[in-house]
Amino acid sequence: MKLKYLCTACLTALLFFTGCAASGADVVADSVQKVDLNINALEKLSTSSGSGNFNIYLAKDDIPYVEMKNKIRGLHLGPTPSLIVEETGNSTDIRISGSGWLTIGSVQTEINLYLPENTVKDLKVGIGSGYFYCDELNLENLEFHLASGYANMDMVSADSMLLHVDSGNLGLYNAEADEMEIKISSGGINVETFGDPTALKASISSGYLSFDGGISQGELKCSSGTLDVASSILPETLDCMVSSGDVYLALPQKEAEDTGFTVSYKVSSGDFYNGFPHLDNDKKDKQVTGKGEKEYNFKIASGSVTLTQHEDD
Numbered sequence: 001m002k003l004k005y006l007c008t009a010c011l012t013a014l015l016f017f018t019g020c021a022a023s024g025a026d027v028v029a030d031s032v033q034k035v036d037l038n039i040n041a042l043e044k045l046s047t048s049s050g051s052g053n054f055n056i057y058l059a060k061d062d063i064p065y066v067e068m069k070n071k072i073r074g075l076h077l078g079p080t081p082s083l084i085v086e087e088t089g090n091s092t093d094i095r096i097s098g099s100g101w102l103t104i105g106s107v108q109t110e111i112n113l114y115l116p117e118n119t120v121k122d123l124k125v126g127i128g129s130g131y132f133y134c135d136e137l138n139l140e141n142l143e144f145h146l147a148s149g150y151a152n153m154d155m156v157s158a159d160s161m162l163l164h165v166d167s168g169n170l171g172l173y174n175a176e177a178d179e180m181e182i183k184i185s186s187g188g189i190n191v192e193t194f195g196d197p198t199a200l201k202a203s204i205s206s207g208y209l210s211f212d213g214g215i216s217q218g219e220l221k222c223s224s225g226t227l228d229v230a231s232s233i234l235p236e237t238l239d240c241m242v243s244s245g246d247v248y249l250a251l252p253q254k255e256a257e258d259t260g261f262t263v264s265y266k267v268s269s270g271d272f273y274n275g276f277p278h279l280d281n282d283k284k285d286k287q288v289t290g291k292g293e294k295e296y297n298f299k300i301a302s303g304s305v306t307l308t309q310h311e312d313d
Helices: 002-023 253-258
Strands: 026-036 044-049 053-058 065-077 083-086 091-097 102-115 122-127 131-140 141-146 150-165 169-184 188-193 197-205 208-213 216-223 226-231 237-242 246-251 261-267 271-275 286-290 294-300 302-309
Touching: 026 083, 044 102, 065 083, 091 102, 122 131, 141 169, 150 188, 150 197, 169 208, 197 208, 197 226, 216 226, 216 246, 237 246, 246 253, 261 271, 271 294, 294 302
Parallel strands: 044 091, 044 122, 053 102, 053 131, 122 141, 131 150, 141 150, 150 169, 169 188, 169 197, 188 208, 197 216, 208 226, 216 237, 226 246, 237 294, 246 302, 261 294, 271 302
Antiparallel strands: 026 065, 065 102, 083 091, 261 286
């Protein structure tokens, strides 16, 4: 009986608070937390956010700082989200702590990080959900993990990039990278690069990847979903493995006619289509386009691979 009365009391209290929030008698709380950063501790920067918005901007006055804005609407029991900043040597870690035990309504957080130009060399970002934005970053290494939500990065350059998307969507535009590794469990990534070509290593389990830019060498794996790659130059080397899904590869026609490439392919099931003029080698699993100087390898267990002319040519 006591358990029954306790459950009834809890349900009554919950309905009461819900009614208050819905009727306009909300508990409203806004707060801003600002932390000045040590510029000498920003060589290695790691950030993480469970939800909400996370933005990185250039600091106009070259003074680095981070601020977090909280907006609480309705009933919120427990600690409010707080900004945690830990600085050790040349490293800084920024994260959020505390989200309460019960919320009837909404808790919105926004983190704005202001960095002087060319300050951070290694940047590691983990986003649970929400929205991430940054632009005009010149790094040595970038590691980005998106669990869900959306991310948009513009004019970001790095010697090495690792992009990992579990779900959600990531856009990387006007980017430069010597090396880029992409892992997609679900969701999608759109990449547009310029400048020197990129050594691309991509693995997609589901979802899609769209890449447009120069590729110096490629290692592509597709378990499911769609992999759409357009290279403005002929890669020096290219290896592609498809167990399911579809791979579309666009290459420049003029370079294909001059330098050319030799395709070696093995198909267990599915399709391989080469839209370039080519000669079949004595072996049925080889095709030669132009002089055939570049060596490309394709293995298809299921699904399809399509080679076509680059749209810009």
